[in-house]
Amino acid sequence: MTHPEPLVQFSGVRKTFGPFEAVKSLDLDIGLGEFVAIMGPSGCGKTTTLRMLAGLETPTEGTIRIAGQEMNDVPVHDRDTPLVWQSLALFPFLNVKENVEFGLKMRGVDASEAHSRAMLWLDRMGLKGFEKRRIDELSGGQRQRVALARSLVTEPQMLLLDEPLSALDAHLVIRMQGVLTKLQKELGITFVYVTHSQSEAFAMADRVVIMGQGEIAQIGTPQEIFRAPRNRFVAEFVGRNNILKGTVPGQEIVVAADRMKVHDSAPDDHAIAADFVSEEFAGTGIICYFEGPEGEELKAQVREDQLATLAPEPGQRFWLTWAPEAAHALTG
Amino acid sequence: MRRSNALTWIYLTALFGFVFAPIVTSMVFSFNSDRFPTVPLGHFTLHWYETAFARPEVWTAFRNSLIAAATAGALSTALGFATAYTDFRYGFRFKNAYLALALLPPTIPLVIMGLAMLAWLARLGLSGTLPGIVIAHTVMGAPFAMAICRLRLQQMDPSLEAAAWNLGASPWRAMRNVVVPFSAPAIISAYCLTAAVSFDEFIVAWFVSGLNKTVPVMILEILQGNVDPQINAIGTVVFLTSMTLVIAAQLLILRKSAK
Numbered sequence: 001m002t003h004p005e006p007l008v009q010f011s012g013v014r015k016t017f018g019p020f021e022a023v024k025s026l027d028l029d030i031g032l033g034e035f036v037a038i039m040g041p042s043g044c045g046k047t048t049t050l051r052m053l054a055g056l057e058t059p060t061e062g063t064i065r066i067a068g069q070e071m072n073d074v075p076v077h078d079r080d081t082p083l084v085w086q087s088l089a090l091f092p093f094l095n096v097k098e099n100v101e102f103g104l105k106m107r108g109v110d111a112s113e114a115h116s117r118a119m120l121w122l123d124r125m126g127l128k129g130f131e132k133r134r135i136d137e138l139s140g141g142q143r144q145r146v147a148l149a150r151s152l153v154t155e156p157q158m159l160l161l162d163e164p165l166s167a168l169d170a171h172l173v174i175r176m177q178g179v180l181t182k183l184q185k186e187l188g189i190t191f192v193y194v195t196h197s198q199s200e201a202f203a204m205a206d207r208v209v210i211m212g213q214g215e216i217a218q219i220g221t222p223q224e225i226f227r228a229p230r231n232r233f234v235a236e237f238v239g240r241n242n243i244l245k246g247t248v249p250g251q252e253i254v255v256a257a258d259r260m261k262v263h264d265s266a267p268d269d270h271a272i273a274a275d276f277v278s279e280e281f282a283g284t285g286i287i288c289y290f291e292g293p294e295g296e297e298l299k300a301q302v303r304e305d306q307l308a309t310l311a312p313e314p315g316q317r318f319w320l321t322w323a324p325e326a327a328h329a330l331t332g
Numbered sequence: 333m334r335r336s337n338a339l340t341w342i343y344l345t346a347l348f349g350f351v352f353a354p355i356v357t358s359m360v361f362s363f364n365s366d367r368f369p370t371v372p373l374g375h376f377t378l379h380w381y382e383t384a385f386a387r388p389e390v391w392t393a394f395r396n397s398l399i400a401a402a403t404a405g406a407l408s409t410a411l412g413f414a415t416a417y418t419d420f421r422y423g424f425r426f427k428n429a430y431l432a433l434a435l436l437p438p439t440i441p442l443v444i445m446g447l448a449m450l451a452w453l454a455r456l457g458l459s460g461t462l463p464g465i466v467i468a469h470t471v472m473g474a475p476f477a478m479a480i481c482r483l484r485l486q487q488m489d490p491s492l493e494a495a496a497w498n499l500g501a502s503p504w505r506a507m508r509n510v511v512v513p514f515s516a517p518a519i520i521s522a523y524c525l526t527a528a529v530s531f532d533e534f535i536v537a538w539f540v541s542g543l544n545k546t547v548p549v550m551i552l553e554i555l556q557g558n559v560d561p562q563i564n565a566i567g568t569v570v571f572l573t574s575m576t577l578v579i580a581a582q583l584l585i586l587r588k589s590a591k
Contacts, residue, residue, distance in 0.1 A: 056494055076497040077506075089495035093513045102509075103499035150499070 005068075007032040007158060007190050008053065013062035015048050022048040024214035026062070030192060032157070035184050037193045037205035041237065045214040046194045050160050053192065054081045067157070077106070082151035083160040086167075088143055090135045096146055097122065097131035103154045121149040141172050148183070158190035165200060177203050198238060202226065210234050228328050229254055235330060240287065242298050243330070244272070252330045257287055259326035260300035263319040264310055271319035274298050276312040290318060355571055362564035369561070384562040393550040394569075396462060397531055400546060404469035405527030411470065412477025412522055417511065420485040421493075435475045445472070446539030453540055460542020468536045473526030480525065480585070484518035485511075521584035528577035532570070 006029035013026040023045040030036050038046045051057045052064060055076040064071045071079065082103065090099050097118050104114040122131055125145040135143065144164065151159055161180075165173045181204050184191045195201050201208050202222040210217045210225060210233075217237075218230045229235035232252065235243055240257040263271065274290035277297075286307050290298040300320055302310070312318065357369075362381070365374035384390055415434045419427070437445070449468045450459055458464035492514065496506035512519070534548035541549050547570055555563055 054498055056498075075502075076494070077500050077502050081498070083495070083498050085491045085495055087489050087491050089489055089491035091492065091495075091510060091514075093516070102496070102501075106496075106500035106505060106509075154500070 005032065006030060007034075007067055008192070009063075009065040010049075011063055011065075013049075013052065013059045013064060015045075015052060015057060016060045021214055023052075023059075026216065028209065028216065028219070030158075030190060032190055033188045035181070035191045035193065035204060035206045036209060037195060037201035037207070038209045038211060039195055039198065039201045039237075040211035040217075042196060043213075044211040046196075046211050047162060049211070050083070050162055050192060050194045054083050054160055055079045080154070080156045081158060081160055082154065082156050083162060084147050084151050084164045086163045088147045088164070088167075090143060090146055090150070092135050094135075095131065096127065096133050096135070096138070099135065099146055100149045100153050103150060107154060117153055118149075121153045125149045140168050141176065144168065144172075144176055145179070148179075152183075152187070156189065158192060159184075161191065161193045163195050163197075166195075166197075173200070180204060210237060212237070226256065229330065231330055240299055240301070242300075243296075244327075246327075246329060253327040254330060255322045255327050257299040258285070258301040259322050260298070261321050262288065262300050262302055262306070262310060263321065266319050267321055271321045272298065274318055274320055276314055276316045276318055278314065279307065279312070288312065290320065358564045359568045359571075361561055362568045364561065367561065368559070369564075380561040380565040384565045389545070389550065390566065393545050393547045396465070396541075396544050397546040397548075399462060400465045400469060400537075401527040401531040403466045404473055404530040405523045407466065407470040408473030408526035408530075409477045409481075409519060409523045411474040412479075412526075413481045413515065413519060415474070415478045416481035416485055419482060420488070434478055437471055437475050442535040446536040449536055450539040459540055460544060462544050464540045464542075465530075465537055465544065465546065468540050469526075469530035469533060472533065472536065473529050476529065477522035477526050480522040480581075481515055481518045484515045488514055517584045517587060521581035524577040524581035524584070528574045528581070531577070532574050 008028075008030040010026045010028040013023060014021070015023040026045075026049060028049075038049060040046050048057060052059055053066075055071065055074060059072060066079070066081070091102065094102070097115075100118040100121055101114045104117060105111075109117070119128075119131065122128060125148060127142065127145055127149065130138070130142065135146070138146065147164070165176050168176060177200060180191070180193075184204075191204075193201070193205060202225075205222060207219060208222055208225050209219050212233050218225055218234045220228075225234065226238060229238055229241065232243060235241045235254045242255045242257065242260065244253050244255060245251075246253045266273070272292055274292050277289040277291055279289070280287045282301070285301045285303055288300050288302055288307070290300065292298045298320060310318070360373070361369045363376050363378070365377040365379065419431060424430075445468075449464075449471075453459040453461075453464040453467065458467065488511075493506050493510055496510040497503065501509060531546075532548065533546075534552070537546045538549050538552070545553070547566065551563055551566055551570075554560060554566075
């Protein structure tokens with residue numbers, strides 16, 4: 001995924017709040033039309049990064065460029081970086097249509113054009129007939145779509161999203177993921193999506209940026225990050241990974257849970273003996289949890305019919321193996 | 333259950349009776365033809381209203397009070413809202429001291445406040461003038477306005493204002509188009525309440541009003557001369573004016589917290 005002219009360029013960006021270093025040193029290019037997810041545990045600096053892009057925070061050091069222009073001294077209201085807030089931040093004293101028109105009015109678009117553009121977006125977001133509703137009369141999913149329409153009606157080059165789905169029910173999250181990916185493809189604009197949810201990031205993004213303690217831990221496609229985590233932090237954060245000792249002393253390898261095979265009798269010398277602990281139904285299969293020889297947690301993903309054949313009991317001994325090509329060595 | 337319900341009703345009736353009986357008595361006697369407040373009542377009359385409002389100084393006093401209430405209400409509300417917004421939006425050193433100072437005026441005994449105002453306004457050449465009364469009442473009303481606006485701003489999502497900036501609103505336009513509309517119920521109720529405070533206020537007004545008497549000051553001066561049922565008539569009008577303002581303020585506060 002190469003983009004000739006990056007839309008956004010962070011170079012050497014650092015941000016401190018008093019003694020706390022929220023972002024240590026950030027170098028990141030984001031291309032035009034790219035869907036980038038910035039992911040990490042809370043306090044990793046992902047939200048600060050997004051807020052700096054929107055101009056809500058000023059970098060302590062370094063520069064942020066948007067379309068080649070240095071943005072450090074451009075105030076929030078002069079930027080074209082609409083944000084979908086975690087709380088949505090819809091205006092409760094305005095109705096649905098007035099909310100969507102707000103950005104247009106602030107940018108001096110005249111009333112009749114603002115009206116027609118707002119109606120177009122409400123229609124597009126499936127909110128036709130809701131334009132006179134008050135915000136507190138809408139469901140969570142409808143509010144979400146109002147927030148999207150409000151941000152996109154000004155036809156920006158990029159959309160920033162700050163954990164927008166975290167307040168929704170699980171089934172709505174999946175549906176909104178579909179809405180977002182489709183929208184991003186149709187509009188061809190850049191989406192910068194901040195989340196702590198691996199499933200959201202991996203389901204939607206072209207590229208995932210994993211952040212930890214104010215630094216980028218790894219950048220890559222969801223596939224790359226899932227199959228080839230660069231270090232232990234990424235491997236652990238991504239989850240459903242087994243971190244094992246490599247053949248070379250001191251080296252660690254990662255084997256994803258879905259590449260682990262479970263046997264009820266010892267197949268060969270390389271198998272790890274592990275005791276069954278519990279199982280968990282995941283969307284794509286069943287994750288079985290085991291305790292390894294040194295008390296470590298091991299995970300293996302099996303199909304439902306395999307689970308039925310294995311019929312594991314807690315404490316029962318199994319053997320885990322993997323194909324050599326499934327193992328990925330960690331570098332740091 | 334029913335027994336305690338009945339007790340509650342008795343208690344409430346007694347409470348409201350105790351609070352409102354004197355006012356109701358005054359209202360009743362304002363329509364009574366007898367010169368002295370005695371039972372049995374005479375016949376119904378509007379005579380006391382007619383004589384009271386035939387006096388030009390009563391009209392002047394009402395005019396003074398209304399101007400002072402309207403202006404002091406507006407100034408207190410503007411100051412109170414600005415103070416509450418500063419508290420909502422900014423964190424700074426000595427913020428607690430700043431807030432304590434802003435909320436201080438109601439704790440000062442009114443006689444002291446009146447004396448201090450008299451001394452200070454005399455220096456500025458404003459004692460005995462309507463602007464002098466407005467200044468004094470603004471000082472007294474602003475903390476109430478601040479408390480009401482602060483309560484409302486605490487309910488506001490801090491992202492709301494930033495969302496307005498993010499959509500292209502300059503800080504001033506965000507204030508006008510988001511913060512003020514959001515706070516509108518509190519601003520109106522603060523205005524009603526501070527106007528009522530000014531309209532009713534006697535002690536400080538007595539010190540600083542000089543010849544520009546407000547209604548409460550005039551009432552006392554009439555009363556010092558003689559007991560006259562005109563006082564009941566004027567008192568009834570004053571009571572209804574303040575109650576209208578206070579009830580309007582209360583309704584707005586209740587409506588906004590119901591949301």
